[in-house]
Amino acid sequence: MENNGKQRRNGKLLGGITGKGFLPGRSGNPNGRPRTQGLLNSLKIRITEIRPDGRSVEEVLVDTLLQEAFTGKNRMTALAYVFDRLEGRPRQELDVKNITEQLRTRSDEELKFYLANGHWPEGRELPASGGTPNAE
Numbered sequence: 001m002e003n004n005g006k007q008r009r010n011g012k013l014l015g016g017i018t019g020k021g022f023l024p025g026r027s028g029n030p031n032g033r034p035r036t037q038g039l040l041n042s043l044k045i046r047i048t049e050i051r052p053d054g055r056s057v058e059e060v061l062v063d064t065l066l067q068e069a070f071t072g073k074n075r076m077t078a079l080a081y082v083f084d085r086l087e088g089r090p091r092q093e094l095d096v097k098n099i100t101e102q103l104r105t106r107s108d109e110e111l112k113f114y115l116a117n118g119h120w121p122e123g124r125e126l127p128a129s130g131g132t133p134n135a136e
Contacts, residue, residue: 015021022028047058069078103111106120113121 015023047056047061049057051057051060065078065082069075069082072078106114109126110121113126117125
């Protein structure tokens with residue numbers, strides 16, 4: 001009964017009635033769900049098994065991949081996979097231009113022209129309207 005009185009006066013008790021429950025700002029599961037390695041471990045075990053013909057499953061997989069790379073329907077994909085594993089994937093670079101400054105200096109007519117034609121107006125392509133550049 002004493003705890004009920006405390007709860008009514010001060011609001012809820014931290015950690016619940018026992019004081020050992022969840023506290024604000026503290027995770028109830030700080031380490032998260034444990035990661036399992038079951039599938040990966042099973043695969044590693046099976047790959048090292050020796051087949052009746054004396055070869056490991058790993059050797060058969062490599063032979064199959066190379067056979068596909070040489071003569072299969074998906075030669076390019078298999079070759080790319082082989083080279084990615086041997087040499088590492090090629091570095092990918094994206095050339096992203098920041099055209100915000102260009103857009104700020106253009107007039108409404110120039111922007112409309114660009115949307116309609118896919119390039120900025122050159123020379124006399126834009127009719128003279130006496131417009132001023134966007135000042136936004």
